[in-house]
Amino acid sequence: MAPPPPPPATLAAVLLLLVSVSHPPASASSSPFDAALAALQGWIGYAFRSPDLLRRAMTHASYSRENGRALAVLGLAAAESAAALRALAADRDAPASAVSRAARDAAGEPACAAAGARAGIPGVVRVAGSTKASAPPVVCGALRALLGAVAVDNGTADAAAEVFWRLHVVTTATAAAAAM
Ligand SMILES: *[C@@H]1O[C@H](CO)[C@@H](O)[C@H](O)[C@H]1NC(C)=O
Numbered sequence: 001m002a003p004p005p006p007p008p009a010t011l012a013a014v015l016l017l018l019v020s021v022s023h024p025p026a027s028a029s030s031s032p033f034d035a036a037l038a039a040l041q042g043w044i045g046y047a048f049r050s051p052d053l054l055r056r057a058m059t060h061a062s063y064s065r066e067n068g069r070a071l072a073v074l075g076l077a078a079a080e081s082a083a084a085l086r087a088l089a090a091d092r093d094a095p096a097s098a099v100s101r102a103a104r105d106a107a108g109e110p111a112c113a114a115a116g117a118r119a120g121i122p123g124v125v126r127v128a129g130s131t132k133a134s135a136p137p138v139v140c141g142a143l144r145a146l147l148g149a150v151a152v153d154n155g156t157a158d159a160a161a162e163v164f165w166r167l168h169v170v171t172t173a174t175a176a177a178a179a180m
Helices: 008-022 032-044 051-057 069-090 096-107 109-118 136-154 157-179
Strands: none
Touching: 032 051, 032 136, 032 157, 051 069, 051 136, 069 096, 069 136, 069 157, 096 109, 096 157, 109 136, 109 157, 136 157
16 A cells, blocks of 8 residues: 655655755865865875965966965975075085076976876866866966965965975985886
8 A cells, every 4th residue: 555645844854855965065074175175285294274275276277266376476486495495505505506406496397297296286276177187387386376375374484395395205206216
């Protein structure tokens, strides 16, 4: 025998349940993007006080007017500063050409895009449909924005330099291992 049709109130409750299951309420850690941002913070070894800065850094200009471009200006400067400092700390008589080469090698697009790829940025950064998230300029821009975001979040470029060297060393070690 077929069960009697449910009273309207039960039906409404079932529908409400279905709707809430297919559209869970938005919370800070519910979206895949937020999960990716959390994983990225683990990878770089820096926990943001203001996760909004990280969201912005991982947003390409093609995706939103609120993007990481300004942060990337700071990130590039922080990376170059870290590399130049290391070169001069190792040799105070280093010629200008050697210091600028060290800064360029460490902070330039090839190293920067490689470090960004290792950190999984192509799978994190938000781009518009026509933009390739794995394109080196996009990955490098996002990595620089990430460094800038760390500096702003921390209130010092030292934290950005720490993250920079952590990612840089990982990338260099990986490249060396791959070349063996
Ligand atoms: C800056 O970064 C360092 C190293 O990650 C951390 O120990 C410190 O708490 C941070 N300071 C601020 C104000 O976020």
